[in-house]
Amino acid sequence: VEPRRPSQPHSPPPSLWPIGFAVGIAIVLLGLIIGWGIVLLGAVLTVGFGFLWIRDVVAGSETAPRARASSRGPTGIGAAPVVPGRPGEAALPLMDDEEVERYPRSVFLEGATLGLGALIGAAITLPVAWFAIVPAFEGEKQDEVDLGPLDNFPEGEWRVTTFMENPVQGQVTRRTAFVRYNGLLRGEPSFTIISNHCAHLGCPVQPGGPIDDQKRQEVKTAQEVVTLIPTTPAAFSCPCHGGAYDTEGNRTAGPPVRALDRYQFSIRNGHLWIGNVFSVGSVDGTGKSAVIVKYDRFYPGEHVDGIEQYLYPLPAPQG
């Protein structure tokens, strides 16, 4: 075994600029929470330290490799043929850039070719990229769904209600809500309509209590058939990771980060109609006297309150 020689020292030497760069990025992220002024400060720091970092990295290698490579002739980096070809005359003699005499016309033609190519490329790429990305973010206009006559919802009783959000699109839009009629509040019917999507990661939450499948009702509405199944839950719980909620949807145990989402509703012609989903921080009280801490719709697992809410500044898009 031949003796190991000491490995070469790092070229470039270690520098502190990357730390400044990282601090800059951290300040940008902080700024997204606090305000745009801080973002600007962070961006300036990031760009400044980034520039210093890059300058340090490239400073040592500015001239060295080229000189070394040329002094070593054909064995420098890049000189090895990837696939050995037949030895022969090169079609064009290789020249360094400095050796080639450039004429204004050739410079113009080169620029025009590249520029025109970029323009054509952009004209083709941009619409396709737009099509690939943007439709996913357009809040789809969600029509309200008719859940049938109010008579089907006796006061104080729960119904596991399944319906298609969009009957035209079919079964893939089937959703489940837990619906309870709370009686009249200031002369208006009051409903508790809880989405069954767990606030942890979106699994289907189950009612913790008997489900009376014998008394299942199929309610024909103008658009579809809505299924109502009576249930008497003492709580709601999720089969996936053990999230547990009380009957108002407040988290009582497990990993969920907030209460269960709810549906907006309206009463039209004696029918219950549900609309958009909204997120709930917590619910105080029960039934029609409940005070709901209401937010825009957020995806499961996203905090709406506490310090973590600043990690999720944007709600889900909704029509």
Place this chain on the structure above:
Amino acid sequence: MAKKPPTTLRRIVDYPLDWLEVRSGLVGAIRYFLFRKVPGDTNWFHTLGSATLTAFLVQAITGAILAMYYKPDPNSAYQSIQRITNDVTLGWLVRGMHKWGASVFIILLFLHMGRVFLFGAYKYPRELNWIVGVLLLLLGLFEGLTGYLLPYDETGYWATVVAININGTAPFLGPFLVNLLYGSADFGTDTLARFYALHMLLAPGAIFALIGLHLYLVIRLGVTSPPWSPEAAGSERPLEPQRPSPDGRRAGLVRPGARGGVR
């Protein structure tokens, strides 16, 4: 020893190969790829990369065949999988190869990665190939994620919902990822087709391209010796002059014209 004239059979084999070689150089290139010099003490661990490549090719071929029968539509996806498994001749076999091969592919990816890590084969000048390999690993895992939905059974559906919502919990960008993956704000009509397109067109295309780059870099930079090798790979820098080999064994390790010292 006098050279025997080639037999007729030999000429029949050689003629098309020579035809191809003269016009493309491909035969020489493939011969170079297969019979290039590698360090004398490579071992079986060095075959994990080509094993991974083989597993990927199996996935690509069986996947293309499954696509002939699969219908990426929420109303018929499950039934089409049932048909492949129960009715189509040997469909159970091809689907089984694809399903179990997926795990084999991922396991081999990690084993190959472990080999490269433990042998120090990611070090200069091969860092870029490590990075390309990490991208390939991510794409492989992405194939696993998107492929899991395609049978469209309860497991696949809810696993996908959970996986997408896990993406959604990423700070700041989480909600964007959710919309990109669902194709809308919720699991909808486009989600399955979107996963299908990602699974069988976009991700495999990217994997093929990156494997090409990966292999190119392997060939260009050569194979590393194991860490216990007396060749002490990595202790030398490529631009140092090539020393005369102390024994005949080393002579074959460096290709003529290659950078000195890199193995």
